[in-house]
Amino acid sequence: MTSDERTLVGWQADHAEQWNRAAIHVPHTLHRAPLFALDALAELIERYPKDAYALVHTNHTSDGQRRWREGDRAGMPGRQVIDAIAGGSLWLNLRDVGRYDRRYADLLDATYAEIGARMPGFAPRSLKMGILISSPRAQVHYHCDLPGQALWQIVGRKRVYVYAPQPPFLERQALEDIAYAGFEFKLDYRPEFDASAQVFDLAPGGMLTWPLNSPHRVDNEDCLNISVTTEHWTDDNRRSQQIHLAHAVLRRHLGWSARSQARSGPSYWAKAALQAAWRRSPWAAQVQQASRPVEFRLDPRAPGGMVDLPTADHGQ
Ligand SMILES: [Fe+2]
Known part of the structure; x- marks a missing residue:
């Protein structure tokens, strides 16, 4: 996509006033970009480094708790990976895509240049793009992120709940603990929060962004979802x-x-x-280097499409 092609086709003048003050829903064209066609994504998956993606299987334990296990693509072709995700209970997050393929970085830069042109003074120092491919009915738990965020829907539909970045939705100490850990994690959620949430149904061609640190949660509809997440640091x-x-x-x-x-x-x-x-300090390394072990690999010949790995295979 060249810089004279517009991505934010639905940008309105009042979006600049609302940016970072309220959740805003803006029509875009990224879902039509060739870089996000299924064949392009399948090819990207096949050359993505293991330490730069997370492939996660979710299930529920006998006591009703949701359990996450991290897995390995194990050489499965990209289209089969997408098909496996469409089959259920899996999600794949390709982190920092622009770092591994300059074309995505260029598209990200061009998209944020469009935003900057509409909002004088908005000049992020760094940008990152992730691609999240997730199963029908998958859920993202209630959490908040440290950088500024936007969610761009490419394939499928999802419902996004956004909450104000203030008590009782977000306690100051919880935000400090997330900064300390260096990654987002589950926040305390109460169903009564939903009465105060902004709720959006996101479809291909819809972008959502919200005020810095706003807690949010996501429910996929009953279809494969592909979304682009962008983060910006001003x-x-x-x-x-x-x-x-x-x-x-x-x-x-x-x-x-x-x-x-x-x-x-x-x-x-x-x-x-x-x-x-x-x-x-050494304490920071201890706190921030925690990572999940790899517990399964994809295998289309196995029942359920995956094979459990022994715990001795951690990190392989
Ligand atoms: Fe998030």
Whole structure:
């Protein structure tokens, strides 16, 4: 796609005012881009490095808890992987696609250049794109992300619930703990939150973005879903994340509860230095290097399309 082709065909003037203040739903054309055709995605899957994707099987244990197990494509052709996901209970996340294929990075840059042209002053310092392929009726649990986010629907339909990034939907300490861990995780969810949620039905050609750190959850309809996730870091986002991390370090290591969210001045710079020192410390590596073992590989000849791996195969 060249820069004179528009991606955000449904952008309205008031979207610039609402950006990062409310969840907004904007029509786009990425679902028609050749890079997101099924054959292109199948080919991308086949050359994607193992350490850059997550293939996850979900099921429910006898006590009703949802269990995630991480797996390996194990050489299965890309179209068969997509078919396996369409068969149920699997999702595949290709992380940071632009890093492994420059064409996706160029498309991401062009798309955000369009957004920047419509919102003077919006100048992210870094951008990332992921591709999420997920099963019919798959759910993404209630969580929030640290960078700015947008979700672009390519194939299938899903319902997205978005909640305000403030108590009781998001407690300050939970956000600090996510910054400390270095990855998003499940937040406490209560069904009564839904009365305050913004709810969107996303179909191919729909993009959704929401205020920074807004908790959200997703229910796929009864069809294969392919979505593009984009994340952006502005200077302001980065400073907020540094403050959350510094507050977590102060609370966990010094028992001090800091509250100021100032993103400039001496208190900000002291926290920026503190979180930078913590990131270089051995404790940060211990906290942030946790990863799930690989517990299965895909195999079309096996019952259920997968083979369990012995735990000794962790990380293979
Ligand atoms: Fe998310």
